[in-house]
Amino acid sequence: MSAVAAKPAAGGAMNPTAMGVGIVILLILVGACYYIAPFDSRMMVLSVLIGIILGGVLIGFGVHFVPVGGAPAAMGQAPGIATGVAMLAAGGGLAGLFGGAWAAEQGTVVAVVTGGIGGGLMMAITCMMVNFIYVFGMGIPAASGKVKNDPITGDSQAEFKSQGTEGHGLPFISFVGGVIGGLLAGAGGTLIYLMLLDLYKATLPTMMQATETQILPIAISMAGMFAVGMFLVNSVLTAYNITGTIEGPHDPKFKRWPRSVVASAVASALCGVVAILIVVM
Amino acid sequence: MTVKVEVVEGGVPHTTIMAAGLIVSLICLYLSYLNVITGKEWFSFFGGLAVVAALIWGSHTIKVLCSYGIGTGVPSAGMISFGSGVIAMLLATKFGLAAPIVALVLAAVIGLILGYLSNEVLNMKIPAMVQSLTELAVVGAFTLMGFAVMIGGGFTFATLTTGSITILGLSLPSYQASFLGGCLIAVAFLLGAIAIQHPFNACLGPGWTQDRMLMLTAECGFLSMIMAAVMSFALVPAGAALISLIIGIIGWAYSYTKYFELSKRDAAAWLDAKPIPDVEGH
Amino acid sequence: MENIVFGIGITALTGALATVAGAAEDTESNIGSQGDPNSQVQLAPQMGFLHRIFNKAVAGEPPAYGLWCCLGAGLAWALMAMQINAVLAIVLGCILAVFVQGVYATTAYLGRTASLKKFGQPVFVDVLKSMTTVTMAHAFVAIFCTVTLCYLMNAALGHPFPLPLLGLVWGISLGAAGSAVGNPYYGKERQYQNQKFGAGVPISASGNIVRYAEAGERNSLDNGFFTAKLGGPASGVCFGLIVFLELWRTILFEHIAAGWGAIIVGILMILIFTIIDRYIEVWARKTYGPYTKPEEASS
Numbered sequence: 001m002s003a004v005a006a007k008p009a010a011g012g013a014m015n016p017t018a019m020g021v022g023i024v025i026l027l028i029l030v031g032a033c034y035y036i037a038p039f040d041s042r043m044m045v046l047s048v049l050i051g052i053i054l055g056g057v058l059i060g061f062g063v064h065f066v067p068v069g070g071a072p073a074a075m076g077q078a079p080g081i082a083t084g085v086a087m088l089a090a091g092g093g094l095a096g097l098f099g100g101a102w103a104a105e106q107g108t109v110v111a112v113v114t115g116g117i118g119g120g121l122m123m124a125i126t127c128m129m130v131n132f133i134y135v136f137g138m139g140i141p142a143a144s145g146k147v148k149n150d151p152i153t154g155d156s157q158a159e160f161k162s163q164g165t166e167g168h169g170l171p172f173i174s175f176v177g178g179v180i181g182g183l184l185a186g187a188g189g190t191l192i193y194l195m196l197l198d199l200y201k202a203t204l205p206t207m208m209q210a211t212e213t214q215i216l217p218i219a220i221s222m223a224g225m226f227a228v229g230m231f232l233v234n235s236v237l238t239a240y241n242i243t244g245t246i247e248g249p250h251d252p253k254f255k256r257w258p259r260s261v262v263a264s265a266v267a268s269a270l271c272g273v274v275a276i277l278i279v280v281m
Numbered sequence: 282m283t284v285k286v287e288v289v290e291g292g293v294p295h296t297t298i299m300a301a302g303l304i305v306s307l308i309c310l311y312l313s314y315l316n317v318i319t320g321k322e323w324f325s326f327f328g329g330l331a332v333v334a335a336l337i338w339g340s341h342t343i344k345v346l347c348s349y350g351i352g353t354g355v356p357s358a359g360m361i362s363f364g365s366g367v368i369a370m371l372l373a374t375k376f377g378l379a380a381p382i383v384a385l386v387l388a389a390v391i392g393l394i395l396g397y398l399s400n401e402v403l404n405m406k407i408p409a410m411v412q413s414l415t416e417l418a419v420v421g422a423f424t425l426m427g428f429a430v431m432i433g434g435g436f437t438f439a440t441l442t443t444g445s446i447t448i449l450g451l452s453l454p455s456y457q458a459s460f461l462g463g464c465l466i467a468v469a470f471l472l473g474a475i476a477i478q479h480p481f482n483a484c485l486g487p488g489w490t491q492d493r494m495l496m497l498t499a500e501c502g503f504l505s506m507i508m509a510a511v512m513s514f515a516l517v518p519a520g521a522a523l524i525s526l527i528i529g530i531i532g533w534a535y536s537y538t539k540y541f542e543l544s545k546r547d548a549a550a551w552l553d554a555k556p557i558p559d560v561e562g563h
Numbered sequence: 564m565e566n567i568v569f570g571i572g573i574t575a576l577t578g579a580l581a582t583v584a585g586a587a588e589d590t591e592s593n594i595g596s597q598g599d600p601n602s603q604v605q606l607a608p609q610m611g612f613l614h615r616i617f618n619k620a621v622a623g624e625p626p627a628y629g630l631w632c633c634l635g636a637g638l639a640w641a642l643m644a645m646q647i648n649a650v651l652a653i654v655l656g657c658i659l660a661v662f663v664q665g666v667y668a669t670t671a672y673l674g675r676t677a678s679l680k681k682f683g684q685p686v687f688v689d690v691l692k693s694m695t696t697v698t699m700a701h702a703f704v705a706i707f708c709t710v711t712l713c714y715l716m717n718a719a720l721g722h723p724f725p726l727p728l729l730g731l732v733w734g735i736s737l738g739a740a741g742s743a744v745g746n747p748y749y750g751k752e753r754q755y756q757n758q759k760f761g762a763g764v765p766i767s768a769s770g771n772i773v774r775y776a777e778a779g780e781r782n783s784l785d786n787g788f789f790t791a792k793l794g795g796p797a798s799g800v801c802f803g804l805i806v807f808l809e810l811w812r813t814i815l816f817e818h819i820a821a822g823w824g825a826i827i828v829g830i831l832m833i834l835i836f837t838i839i840d841r842y843i844e845v846w847a848r849k850t851y852g853p854y855t856k857p858e859e860a861s862s
Contacts, residue, residue: 018401074599074750076763082746087625091739110822117829139761141847159853164765221464468637486678550685
């Protein structure tokens, strides 16, 4: 009663050759984009692509902080939030993107920070209510199964872990991890959206022979759809990296983040190049 | 403890389903080009049929991929399929008549790179990963293109970004009342992403049978077609939307009843208002 | 000034709608048994515990609610583009979206249960008949409230995203918030009500969900009845706070210091919630105390 072939344990091993190949692909994509772009818009196109790659890396890296427990967490058997990691991160990041898109006219820096705060606020409220339910609804204190003492508060964990479980709830380090994850994911998603929006606002009027106000709905929709699509691709890649569950930044699985940064960078560059080619070719 | 995923051998081989899905979907997308040739929009329903064909192929790919126990569950595969597919599809719409072929090639390249990243950089080392992610990206692109054809009337960038609004009886061109302007592509994205992973997710278990899962895929595809047809009333002429709606309803009713029959055939027992049967020791 | 008052009024309305949506979403996903707790409903027959719970395996709550809300919003958008009145368009759009949700629920139950033939779990047609309409009703409340608040954000508050994209964003957030808060309460407290209160479920008890309970053979309506007392409202408060505070800090403070005002208020809010969370955590440690060793072997 097992899966088709015994899959060799993914483990935390880094694969330097593959990461090197990944970085080479990344450089090829950036270079190709630079050369295909018409001469006078090369710097703008390059900055847009760098912004998209940075946004993707922020998302990929940020999702590692979010504490996700999966199915065991729903039974109080494991710490973390009882939802899938890709979609929980998407929920937080998209709430951030909502706020960041609203602040788009106030400048890139303000909008990206607003997006980050939106994501962080959503995760803060969610994590607080999770602890609320565990403590007041189920009578279960928070405890981690991976460390003896909470790295931030120094609280000891072992005696608050019920028998037969790996821990439950959200110890303070997991809460902080969740907020940081929401901040980074919201900021990353907003950055991708803003980069694409600026590019489309600048190039679609000439491409479609219309004024900027007329094509604004198209630009917003396309930039928003691309942001959502890249968001999901990056968070699913991170979910593959941590194999589904992670307790937060104190979890040993957190050390796998370099792999994810390379993978997210390449995936975002690829998707970014395609998104840019729509208006540049 | 999680759900144990089991693989049952037999049934139609995956390569046959892949080839059939790919060819039928491409043909249906090109048949919808009759819209442009005849100047009417009655052939938009071919987009919906392309969606059903692509989804049948895609759900079988998900079955192949997730049988290896990737550790994060089935819905993520659907999300990454459409996340990469939407990007390929939007660029492909710029190429006029060649759009479906360009979508195929571009999505395959994106899927290939994502598969390489997952297997080598993220160290997942699953035998079917690269091929499966390539196929899933193509399925995502075709499904979205099929929805675009059905709701918008064509698969070129111009068709998808222009629409018209009626003010005081006058018809004015507007970019906002279009498939891309109103972001109906988001609806298509989620309709497809849930429909592609639902059949395998819902038929998961030791008693998985291929014909039941594929019939469920057809049902999900036709259900999505009904909803897309309702949305297309805003963008294509009422007659064309009505044709899509009727075909969708007929297809859905047929596949839904067949699915009930197949489930009755496969279930341990089909009880109505009976108590829980006694099992030894519990 | 008038603009801000109008904005605050809309914000209050969306906050209330979001609270109702969150409560209805969680109750619906508990009646249908969706998401991570559903893995136990799937596991139970494999361990020999047959049951009469509705096994609604339709992805997780975030993507599922993303679809229902986005679909409802897209249909409403299309109907409004055909010059149909906004309220009627939203209602009709949500009715069609709920129809899709009901169909997905029935196919999920049939599919999962038929695939458990080996363990003898029967398909209970009466469970299908009685639970489906109830989940659809709760889902309608959740979807309608979410689509309405998206419409208010777009039309009354002037958010640039079109209605379907807002439906996607808030649908996924609704599912994430409701799932995070409501799942442990349903999974541990109700599904495993026979385990000791105040501790997590030990791994050895996996699959042993409650099947015979206060009203005879337990069904999903009993589960919904229980979780609607705390899990549902808590999820509602969570999502309501998210929507309300996000809108409130933007409407009131976005013009102060060219946008930095809203950011600083956001940071303050995050700090306040951190303090509240820390207080809850410390209160639990002090009041409940550590787990003690059992005197005799626990059953």
